[in-house]
Amino acid sequence: MLEIKNLHASIGEKEILRGINLTVNAGEIHAVMGPNGSGKSTLAQVIAGHPSYEVTSGSVTYDGENLLEMDPEVRAQRGIFLAFQYPIEIPGVTNSYFLRAAYNEIRKSRNEPELDPLEFLDLMEAKTKIVEMDQTMMNRSVNTGFSGGEKKRNEILQMAVLEPRLAILDETDSGLDIDALKIVSNGVNALRRPDNATIVVTHYQRLLNYIVPDYVHVLAGGRIVRSGGKELALELEERGYDWLMEPAA
Amino acid sequence: MSKSAVTASSTGYDQKLDPSDAMEAYAADFAALTTRRSTDPLWLRKQRDEAFARFQEAGFPTMRDEDWHFTNVAPIAERTFSLAKPAQVSAGDIEHFRLRHEEWTGVVLVNGLFSRELSTLDRLGKGISVRAMSEGTSDIPSAGEEIIGKVAPANAAFTALNAAFMQDAIVIHVSKDASIDLPIHIMHVNSGIKVRQASHPRVVILGERNSRAIVVESFFSARDSEYLTNAVTEVVLEEGAYLAHYKLQRESTSGFHVGTTAVRQGRTSNYVSFSFATGAALSRTNIYTTLDGEAATCTLNGLYMVDGKQHVDHQTSIEHVQPHCPSHEVYKGILDGESHGVFNGKVYVHPEAQKTDGKQSNNNLLLSDRARIDTKPQLEIFADDVKCTHGATVGRLDEVGLFYMKSRGIGDVRARQLLTYAFAADVLEMIELDELREALEAMVLHRFTKQLDG
Numbered sequence: 271m272l273e274i275k276n277l278h279a280s281i282g283e284k285e286i287l288r289g290i291n292l293t294v295n296a297g298e299i300h301a302v303m304g305p306n307g308s309g310k311s312t313l314a315q316v317i318a319g320h321p322s323y324e325v326t327s328g329s330v331t332y333d334g335e336n337l338l339e340m341d342p343e344v345r346a347q348r349g350i351f352l353a354f355q356y357p358i359e360i361p362g363v364t365n366s367y368f369l370r371a372a373y374n375e376i377r378k379s380r381n382e383p384e385l386d387p388l389e390f391l392d393l394m395e396a397k398t399k400i401v402e403m404d405q406t407m408m409n410r411s412v413n414t415g416f417s418g419g420e421k422k423r424n425e426i427l428q429m430a431v432l433e434p435r436l437a438i439l440d441e442t443d444s445g446l447d448i449d450a451l452k453i454v455s456n457g458v459n460a461l462r463r464p465d466n467a468t469i470v471v472t473h474y475q476r477l478l479n480y481i482v483p484d485y486v487h488v489l490a491g492g493r494i495v496r497s498g499g500k501e502l503a504l505e506l507e508e509r510g511y512d513w514l515m516e517p518a519a
Numbered sequence: 520m521s522k523s524a525v526t527a528s529s530t531g532y533d534q535k536l537d538p539s540d541a542m543e544a545y546a547a548d549f550a551a552l553t554t555r556r557s558t559d560p561l562w563l564r565k566q567r568d569e570a571f572a573r574f575q576e577a578g579f580p581t582m583r584d585e586d587w588h589f590t591n592v593a594p595i596a597e598r599t600f601s602l603a604k605p606a607q608v609s610a611g612d613i614e615h616f617r618l619r620h621e622e623w624t625g626v627v628l629v630n631g632l633f634s635r636e637l638s639t640l641d642r643l644g645k646g647i648s649v650r651a652m653s654e655g656t657s658d659i660p661s662a663g664e665e666i667i668g669k670v671a672p673a674n675a676a677f678t679a680l681n682a683a684f685m686q687d688a689i690v691i692h693v694s695k696d697a698s699i700d701l702p703i704h705i706m707h708v709n710s711g712i713k714v715r716q717a718s719h720p721r722v723v724i725l726g727e728r729n730s731r732a733i734v735v736e737s738f739f740s741a742r743d744s745e746y747l748t749n750a751v752t753e754v755v756l757e758e759g760a761y762l763a764h765y766k767l768q769r770e771s772t773s774g775f776h777v778g779t780t781a782v783r784q785g786r787t788s789n790y791v792s793f794s795f796a797t798g799a800a801l802s803r804t805n806i807y808t809t810l811d812g813e814a815a816t817c818t819l820n821g822l823y824m825v826d827g828k829q830h831v832d833h834q835t836s837i838e839h840v841q842p843h844c845p846s847h848e849v850y851k852g853i854l855d856g857e858s859h860g861v862f863n864g865k866v867y868v869h870p871e872a873q874k875t876d877g878k879q880s881n882n883n884l885l886l887s888d889r890a891r892i893d894t895k896p897q898l899e900i901f902a903d904d905v906k907c908t909h910g911a912t913v914g915r916l917d918e919v920g921l922f923y924m925k926s927r928g929i930g931d932v933r934a935r936q937l938l939t940y941a942f943a944a945d946v947l948e949m950i951e952l953d954e955l956r957e958a959l960e961a962m963v964l965h966r967f968t969k970q971l972d973g
Contacts, residue, residue, distance in 0.1 A: 318926050321918065346928035358923040362944025363937055371937065372927035379928070411941075428927060 271296050271467055272317070272337075272436060277328035279316050285326070286312045288492035294436070299468045301478055301503060304489035305511045310471045311355055313489070314440040317469075318352035319345050332436070346372075347379035349435030349466075353425040353442050360412035365424065366394065368412045369431055376432060397430045401457045418445040426457040433461070438469045443477035455480030475507035490515050542575070544599040549683060552602060566668050570682030577676045589861040589893040590832045594801055595775050600717035600747045602684055603630035606710035610637060612741035613708055616769065618958045623735075624649070624703045630710050631718030631748075632687045637706075646697025647732065652688040652721075666723045670753035671781035672807070678779055681719040681751040688721035693730040693760070702733040702952060707750060709774065711742035722752040726760035726788070733763045733952060738778070739798070740771035750778040756788035758812065763791045765955055770798035772829065779805040786812030786841075793950055794821035794850075795959060796831050797966070803832040810837065810844040810872075819848045822946050822959075824966065826855035826886075836865040839872035839902075848879040851946045853939060854890035861893045866907065868900040875902060879909040884916065884942045886935075916942075936967040 272294040279287040286309045294300055304310050316323050317330065319342035330337040337345065360368065373393075374384040385393065398405055401423045413421050422442055429437055439458065443451055458468065458481050470481055478486075478500065486502040487494045488511070495514050496502065549571050556564070579596035580587040608629050617625065626649055627637035633651030640649055667688060671678045693699060707720050726732060738748055748770060756762055770776045776799040782790050794804050808817050823831045837846045852860045862881045883892045896909040916938050924934035943963050950956035 320922055341931070342922060342925040343928055343930050343934075346926055352926050354923065354926075358917075358920050360920055360923070360938070360941055362941030362948075368924075368927075368937075371933065372924075372929050375930060375933070376928040432927065 271333060273331045275329045277313075277316070277330060278326045279312060279323045280326055281312070281323050286323075286492055287316065289328070290489075290492070290494060292487065292494065294467050294469060296435075296467055297464045298485065299462075299470065299481065299483045301470045301472060301483035301486045301500075302489055303472060303475075303486060303503065303506060305515075306473070308489040309492040310473075310489050311440055314352055314438045314469070314471050317438055318342060318350060343375070344379075346432070347376050351429050351432055351434030351437045353422075353429060353437065353439045355441040355444065357413045357416075357421040357425055359414045359416075361414045363412050364409055365412050366390070366408040369394070369408075369428060372428070373431055393431065397427060400430045400460055401427045402453050403427055419447065419450040422446055422454055423450065423457075426454050430457060430461055435466045436469070437461075437466070438471065440471045441473065442470075443472055443474065451477065452480060475503045478503045488514055541596060541599045542578070544601070545680075546575070548602045552684065552686075560664075562664055563667075567683055570668070570673070570679045573674060574676060574679040574683055577674070577679065580676055586834060586863070589859075590801070590803055590830065592801070592803075595747060595777075598715060598745075600715045602686070603632075603710075603716040603718040603746075605632050606630050606712065608637070608708055608710050608741045613637065613706055613739075616706060616708075616737055616739045617704070618737075618955065620702070620704070620954055622701070624701055626689055626703060626705045627708060628687065628689070628706065628718075628720050629708045630716065631685070631707070631720040633689065642701060644699070644701070646694045646730070647699050648690075648692045649703065650690045650692075652690065653686070666725060666753050666755055667721065668753075670755060670783050671751050671779055675779070677749050677777045677803075678751055681721060681749050681779075684717070684719040685721045685751075686719070688723060691722070691724045691732070691734065693724075693726045693732045695727040696729050697727075698731040699733070702735055702955075704735045704737065707736065707738045707748060709740035709744065709746050709748060709771070711740045711744040711746070711771070713744065715745050715747075717747040717749060719749045719751075722750070724752070724754045724762060724764075726754070726756045726762050728757045729759040730757075731761045733765075735765040735767065735952075735955060737767040737769065738776060739769045740774055743771045743773055745773045745775075746771075747775045748778070750776075752778070752780045754780065754782040754790070756782065756784045756790055756815075758786040759788060760785070761789045761791075763951060764793075765950070765952065766792070766794045766804065768794070768796040768798055768802055768804065770802065772798060772800060772827065774799050776802040776804075778803070780807070782806075782808035782817075784808060784810050784812060784815040784817065787814045788812065789815070790817045791951065792817070792819045792821075794819075794823075794833065796821070796823040796833070797825065797962075799829065799831070801830040803834070805834045805836075807836040808838070809840055810846065811840045813841045814843045815841065816844065817846045818949075819846075819850075820946055820949050821850045822852070822943055822963075823850070823860055824853045824943070824963065825858040825860065827858060828856065829858045830861075831858070832861035834863045834865075836867070837877065839866070839868040839875045839877065842871060842873045842875070844872065845876040846878070849946050849949065850881045851943060852881070852883040852892060853886065853943060854883065854892055855886040857887070857889040859891045859893075862911070863895045863897065864909070865897045866899070866909070868902050868905055868907065870901045872902050873904045875905040875907065877905070877907040877909075881911040882942075883911075883913045884939065885913060886916070886939065939967050940964050
């Protein structure tokens with residue numbers, strides 16, 4: 271589904287990703303771990319198409335197509351979803367208006383019929399249950415005045431509505447208490463299907479108790495320095511990251 | 520610096536005159552008016568003569584005047600606008616601007632003259648009277664004589680011009696303790712003929728003790744044309760009176776608009792104003808209030824939204840004369856194309872006005888590299904125990920917000936449209952009158968949909 275080869279990316283003059291190789295197939299869950307500043311979030315943002323990052327070399331293909339040539343909205347329409355580490359507040363646009371606009375744009379891009387507000391309301395009723403979210407949140411401005419936990423839940427709600435093929439969760443666990451973490455994880459697990467894939471970006475192993483990965487990759491200095499199964503996450507929990515931090519070659 | 524003319528008009532009048540020629544034309548019009556109105560009451564004739572003398576002496580303001588530093592009125596000064604004549608417009612012409620609220624009391628002025636035919640005054644009810652001076656001054660409550668020319672700054676050139684040439688005045692009198700829930704919608708319509716014409720409508724609102732009323736003033740043209748609307752509204756609020764006063768400046772984009780609202784507030788009165796400005800080639804809105812009684816409150820909010828070569832200027836002034844008065848002010852601007860916005864918000868706190876609580880902000884969104892805003896918050900405090908804040912911002916659409924929307928599949932055009940709307944939304948949300956808020960929200964959203972969809 272996703273194939274990243276020798277990916278280099280910079281922000282301004284600073285090179286952050288320095289040769290990433292990663293293949294993600296349908297049905298898989300990959301965890302990307304690593305210390306602060308290792309490039310985890312940058313990788314997530316580059317896949318989603320954040321305009322601040324410049325890809326200087328390498329390639330990313332998605333379903334055999336060149337992902338890097340697609341605008342962010344096209345990537346989303348093709349099924350890529352990034353759950354933001356810091357979800358953006360949009361005062362003045364209600365959650366339901368925003369989600370319906372997104373949902374319908376994606377439907378339109380696939381030549382599927384758009385939903386009217388009433389039909390969408392029915393859909394929302396079902397989806398808000400997945401993340402145990404109060405319906406009244408739909409009438410509030412997007413993320414505006416939401417608590418940290420509410421923002422993260424709102425990201426998963428968007429994911430539930432948009433039903434991506436490739437979901438990237440960027441530090442979705444940060445700032446969540448254990449109850450919220452369970453709700454978010456249950457949401458992610460409930461949305462799992464054989465034809466979609468998930469990349470979980472996290473600093474801590476904790477989340478991986480709830481969202482069990484097939485593969486764990488350790489990112490350091492902009493490169494993947496170690497890959498393994500889910501047991502690698504436990505080892506990291508025990509030993510920290512230092513033992514993997516070799517001086518850059 | 521050479522004086523520049525505003526956009527070429529679709530009416531094909533590109534003739535410009537030397538300002539002195541224009542002044543002669545005003546003098547001729549004035550002579551004709553005084554002859555025609557020789558039977559007006561003495562006070563009115565006297566006021567008219569004095570006002571014209573002041574106008575002749577002062578002339579139009581120039582950019583050397585501090586209050587006009589960022590707005591060049593040469594396009595108005597160099598044109599001759601003959602005094603507007605009575606004209607007919609059809610109900611269909613104004614239908615669109617009624618905001619689909621037929622049940623509101625409608626007061627229609629065409630070219631500055633009251634039209635009983637188009638007005639709907641049958642639902643007025645008790646405790647309020649709405650009179651037009653043109654229908655005879657005898658039954659106009661003394662409010663007319665007591666207030667006209669007494670609240671608005673007489674020396675200002677455009678106010679003097681209005682006082683000299685006003686052909687009609689609407690006098691709204693809200694009696695003591697009367698609470699009028701039904702909004703009064705004053706529609707200032709330009710008939711849109713192919714001759715440059717000027718109208719100088721005057722509105723007077725008196726809110727007696729503990730009264731309550733809602734007044735909406737709309738300015739527009741039945742069709743696109745080059746004209747000048749120079750309006751003055753004077754408001755007196757007695758103790759405990761409340762007035763919500765909305766102004767919708769939707770003039771034709773070839774038109775010129777100068778509008779002054781001057782308010783005098785008594786003890787514990789509450790004046791709530793919202794100014795929406797989106798039309799005219801060049802517009803200037805002045806809103807001045809004097810908090811002349813303890814614990815009087817005012818809220819001055821507004822939104823201006825222009826593009827092309829439009830020029831939109833707001834000047835507000837809040838005079839804190841007495842203690843314990845809160846004032847709140849939020850103005851937002853959205854500027855696209857080569858448009859130019861100006862905001863000047865003055866807050867004066869007099870020495871006696873202790874415990875003043877003043878908040879002012881002006882935020883601007885520039886959608887194009889060629890759009891420009893000059894913003895000048897101006898706080899002058901002569902009392903020592905006060906709380907006053909003010910701030911101004913100028914920015915562009917938030918790139919992170921745009922990316923967030925796009926990452927959800929929303930295309931660039933629609934994402935920009937939604938964020939632009941969102942910028943305006945919080946100031947629109949402060950509008951208490953539900954029907955008006957919804958109408959403006961729809962108008963703002965529509966404007967950007969239309970604009971962005973080409």
